[in-house]
Structures are given as C-alpha cells and as structure tokens.
Amino acid sequence: MQTTSLGGLEVSRLGLGVMGMSAFYTGKDESEEGSIRTIRRALDLGVTHLDTAEVYGRGANEALLGRAIKGRRDEVVLATKFGLASHTGRPGADSTPTNVHLAVEGSLRRLGTDHIDLYYQHRVDPDTPIEDTIGALADLVAQGKVRYIGLSEAGSATIRRAHAVHPVAAVQSEYSLWTRDPEAEVLPMLRELGIGLVPYSPLGHGFLTGNIRSLEGLDADDWRRTNPRFTGGNLERNLRIVDEVRSVATEAGATPAQVALAWLLAQGGDINPIPGTRRVERLEENIAADGIRLTPDHIGRLNNLAPASGDRHDPGGMAAIDR
Numbered sequence: 001m002q003t004t005s006l007g008g009l010e011v012s013r014l015g016l017g018v019m020g021m022s023a024f025y026t027g028k029d030e031s032e033e034g035s036i037r038t039i040r041r042a043l044d045l046g047v048t049h050l051d052t053a054e055v056y057g058r059g060a061n062e063a064l065l066g067r068a069i070k071g072r073r074d075e076v077v078l079a080t081k082f083g084l085a086s087h088t089g090r091p092g093a094d095s096t097p098t099n100v101h102l103a104v105e106g107s108l109r110r111l112g113t114d115h116i117d118l119y120y121q122h123r124v125d126p127d128t129p130i131e132d133t134i135g136a137l138a139d140l141v142a143q144g145k146v147r148y149i150g151l152s153e154a155g156s157a158t159i160r161r162a163h164a165v166h167p168v169a170a171v172q173s174e175y176s177l178w179t180r181d182p183e184a185e186v187l188p189m190l191r192e193l194g195i196g197l198v199p200y201s202p203l204g205h206g207f208l209t210g211n212i213r214s215l216e217g218l219d220a221d222d223w224r225r226t227n228p229r230f231t232g233g234n235l236e237r238n239l240r241i242v243d244e245v246r247s248v249a250t251e252a253g254a255t256p257a258q259v260a261l262a263w264l265l266a267q268g269g270d271i272n273p274i275p276g277t278r279r280v281e282r283l284e285e286n287i288a289a290d291g292i293r294l295t296p297d298h299i300g301r302l303n304n305l306a307p308a309s310g311d312r313h314d315p316g317g318m319a320a321i322d323r
Contacts, residue, residue, distance in 0.1 A: 001046030006196030007169030015049030022057030
C-alpha cells in the first residue's frame, strides 16, 4: 500500500472507515468477530489509517476498534472525532474547551490507547469560537494526548481561522463522484495551506458500488431510508450515475467501487479516502483500487457525470455543514 501525507502525518493511501460496523447502516452489530477480522486484515494489507468517532454507536465503535488493534497499536494511525456529544450537560453539539478535554479522555479509554493520532472536531459548533476549540486541541497536542488535529465538514473561512491558531493536518468532508462540493472552495484552499483532504463516504454510502438499485434489503433503521438521495424518486434518477461508472469499470477491468476510488485517488496525492466496510472481501476489493490507473478518457467521462439528484443530507444535516 502506498502512503501519503496529511499535513505531515503519514498515512496509507486508502484508509478504513469503521463507522458502519456499529452504526447507521444495514448489518451494524451483525458480527463483531467479522468486523475485527476485517480491521486486522486491513492492517495486514498495509492500511494504517483507521477512522471512527465517539458518537458512532455511542462509543461502541471506538471500543470495537480498540479491541481490534490491541497488540498492534504501533501499526495504526488512529483517527476519531468529538463535538457532537456533550459531556458538560449543554444540549446539542459542544466544542467548548471543557468538553474537548472531557471527550478525549473517554475516547482514549475506549480505544485503549494513550494518544490519538488525528483528532477531529466532528462538526463546527456555532456557539463556540473556533479559536477556543483549537486552543483546547493545541493543549492536548502539548500534553501528548493528540498528535495532529483536524476538522470535519467545516467551511473555508473557519478552516483558515483554525489553521491560524494551530496547524490543521486534515479536513474530512464527503467527496465522491456524486458529491463534489469541496472542489469549489475548500480543496483549493486546503492545498494553499498544505492541509490534506479525507473524503468520507467515497462510495456514496454504498451507492457507487452498483449494488443498491432499490431500498429493498436495507434494514428498517438504515440511515439511507431517510436520505434525500435515496428517497422521493432520487435513487432511481441517480442510477444513471452508477450505470456510467459501471460502464467505465467494464472497460477498465475493474469494479464500480474500484473505479470510484481510483477516480478520487487521481485527484491528487493529498486525497486520502476512507471507504468503509464490514467484510474482508469488500476491503480487499477496495484496497485493489490503489493499483488501478484510469485513462484520460475514463477520467473525462467520470468528471462529466451529471450531478446527483437530492441533497446529501436532510435539512438538519445540511445546516450543520460548511459553517
């Protein structure tokens, strides 16, 4: 597995998002043994960047990841997030310095480690100045509890303000063939500042694999059942996107998932996708994308895909991003 740098933090070219092993998607909590086996197989294949958050499964995802990497901590670049859960009694998101210091202790305990390699603010807290939050994170860096800091779904002005207080290594945002929002403002600015971009949901919540053509088979509480891109007729309209990806994949001798990931990797060495899966076979399929080189014609066709129908989050979720 090739490596890349996120603001000075060396990581595998592709990471692994472990969220779906405990939260939001069909099959969560289905097999802890299977999930741990997948995480350990990722390490065997050279994947070092593993991503979780304290709110995934209300801490269960961090605990699962901690069990999976026990005895192999030195092989892992461990990333987690804070800020959507308050430990101070304040309602809603909480990125106050007090909450930052409380949150990190819980994450360290669940992960079974004495330091976090990359610690993100999960969403910008509109009621706490970003300078105060980054100041608290800088304290954690000085204490050795955190190595690098990041932001998730932050707007460009907020990223600049944060970076002026303490270097930001990475920004995590949704970025894929059907979500290209970062290209307008955020990605150029990150490159100006030397900050890496970590695309989450690089496979469009599974849609770009080509395996979801209806909501049948999804659990009743699967997050996609209420997501605008999968509902109100948008799923059917969005099939034109995955059909073109499948066409390119056939020509490239690859799978649609591999093409979607290879396209992202082709956007630059500072792009570090973290596709998620619970299954070893899907992991191995995704990792193989690192060796795929798309032709200029393929990249051109993918660049010209029609935009996705529907917002990428519900109204509440959309209000929490890019601020």
